[in-house]
Amino acid sequence: MSVRKMVTKDSIGLAARAIVDEMGVDALSMRALASKLGIKAPSLYDHVRNRDEVIALIQAQGLSEFGLGFAAVGPTPREKISFYREWALRNPRLYPVVFQHSLHRDKLPEGLEESVLGLVVQAAGGSHIKARVFWAQLHGLVDLELHGRLPADADMAATWETVIANIESL
Amino acid sequence: MSVRKMVTKDSIGLAARAIVDEMGVDALSMRALASKLGIKAPSLYDHVRNRDEVIALIQAQGLSEFGLGFAAVGPTPREKISFYREWALRNPRLYPVVFQHSLHRDKLPEGLEESVLGLVVQAAGGSHIKARVFWAQLHGLVDLELHGRLPADADMAATWETVIANIESL
């Protein structure tokens, strides 16, 4: 509100992520973003090619934060799975941008997607096919949960226990 | 192009679905929809409360079509799972509207969601918890596939075989 901070790609990414966290990706307009940074919308285009690049900035932040946490947590399926679910529930508006929105691969830091996928493959015991089934199961359940597609009285604790048991036997 | 057809809720639903099938839900604007029906956008509001109700019309069509097919196909997990995947890949733009978009439950035909969920529970052997794991796995893999989040060279046939084997052992 007081001092003009310099606008950089980083500050744009941070402001964009704050808007997404608070109000969801639909509220991330170029005008709202510019206003948060104290400039006008057209000025954003001096720093960023278009709105997709802003989305990519958010995806990059989300992927690396998720990756760091996922790597740091204990190695058992239960620990990996719990982390995945809790990260998603803790970041309900960021999650779909990072794990559902089409990835803007050309605008992502080199190798970032691969390294996160590598962690998933590792957690799934090294098999790419198992990794996809592993990931699909977590992503699917989180997605249904975040979209309110499951009955309100659904016993999610028991459901996730079943997922854990199922993946342990994969 | 020639004769004026009467505009009804049904004709709105059909036109809306056609737009979604051809161009995706983002292209479903009230103006485009009205134009397809030969009227102006404000006139739509004499038939429908808002855009969400149009989405609900599409969800209702999709849910009942999916439900009919899913019920009609053979009873084994392999048959149910194959149908699910093929329905999704056959309706790549409709699928997310029906199975991912928040459901506008108040605007859906009474009991429609429950009856489709009932079919899934039945396919999963009667357990609600297993049904959620079953559904999450199919939905998750389809979602990742539709969004291009899996590597281009991913062996999807083998991946789905693993899903089938995994669910058979649920």
Add this chain to the structure above:
DNA sequence: ACCTGAACACCGTTCAAGT
């Protein structure tokens, strides 16, 4: 009842113009 044009408060993006 059903349709219209005009309007309001929004979008993403471009562009000429300023510093």
Add this chain to the structure above:
DNA sequence: ACCTGAACACCGTTCAAGT
């Protein structure tokens, strides 16, 4: 290099007015 106002072609929705 960075920012601006004005503009273009869009949105969903409301509303007064017509039939």
